Amino acid sequence: MSKIIGLLQVDSTVGDLAGNAKRLESLSAIAHAHGAKVAVATELAVCGYPPRDLLLQPDFITTSFETAKTLAVKIPILVGTPIPPDNERNLPANGVVRAGLLQAIPNKDNTNRIVARKQLLPSYDVFDETRYFTPANRSGICRSIGEVDLGITICEDAWQAAGLTPSSYRQDPVASLAELGRQGVMLDATVNLSASPYHADKVGSRIKVCRTAAKALQHPFLLANQVGGNDDLLFDGCSLVAWPDGKVVVAPAWQEGVLIVDLAKPENCRWVPFSDSDAFSIGNDEIKFLDSQSDGFENSTEIIEDITDAVIAGLADYCRKSGIKRIVLGLSGGIDSAVAACVACAAVGPENVLGIAMPSRFSSQHSIDDAKYTAEALGMEFKLEPIDDMHSSLEGTIGEVLVDGNPVASENIQSRLRGIIVMAHANAQNRMAIAT
Known part of the structure; x- marks a missing residue:
């Protein structure tokens, strides 16, 4: 009989425990509907990653755990x-909890178990996990969870x-499991429950990680990664899975959903x-099936498209999670x-974006026409607000400073005036200003 696992690719919001729980429940239901016997979420999926100094609040840790x-x-x-101090030592530890309904859990008493704790705590680049967590010293194993025996990282x-x-850790969890x-x-x-940040062609690095682990362990290695x-x-x-022979399946980028994995x-x-x-x-919402020779992106065009999607997704998610619905820019x-x-x-x-052209006496008609054409082509709102009067007034006010000074000072006044106008619209109309 096939053993099916659902990898939950979830877009958690830091601090939104109730909202994140609802997302996990919905994604788990999708996994169940498509035959999965167990669901695997992402790192710190309930509280969102990275929670940073929220982890210094005991109530936040306890509520996340519950x-x-x-x-x-x-x-x-x-x-x-995160695991509260009352459950593990004297400090919070970044770990994994199993949860579910009575009829779905192998445990007869419907208990939840801490089945693994993170062993390697990164403290470089964007990571500062030793500030919050204590590391485990042994690998996690979960027996007979949904008819599957799993190693956990x-x-x-x-x-x-x-x-x-880049860190010299004293242990290698994959080697220990092997x-x-x-x-x-x-x-x-x-x-592997993961919250692996993006950079260009990061998926290529993750493919190497999963292939290396699958080969060492001689069984499939599955990675559920956060999105958003x-x-x-x-x-x-x-999110992806690698087999010992080098085959890899990769879920789509920049989308929430479930990767249904047939281990066999x-x-x-x-x-x-x-x-x-x-x-x-x-x-693209299609998964990639890679043979042992493929490392992810096939050409530079795919990488450029991925970077473009990343910039758009980053802005969109920042706005959504901050309650921002409209944008203004010059x-x-x-x-x-x-x-x-x-x-x-x-x-x-485009209906939520305002573009403002702010010409001065130095601006050409061509640039004004191009600005208007850009707005029309994109279907966004457009306004023309010349800055000549503001510029002349300010030059008159600080004329003595400008007379014998570097001419670039007068030129830079224009950009600052434009920034004032953009920010005025942002504040008055509840928009977010973005730099150009």
């Missing part, structure tokens, strides 16, 4: 959550084996989008402002 334990799901779910735990971590296998501990697969933006970080999704038959894997999601989605008629306008229109819809 929310994870009370998820209303029909199949067992592995879900990332959390994000960074998988990267040491592939040689892609050693257990050599000692006769048989597992169907190992999963939280503050300054972007997560592209691209890679060709049976499929992507089910979260059709009721209020999150932004963009790009339109000069140049390439920079045209690109910014395209991104804004794609992120929140």
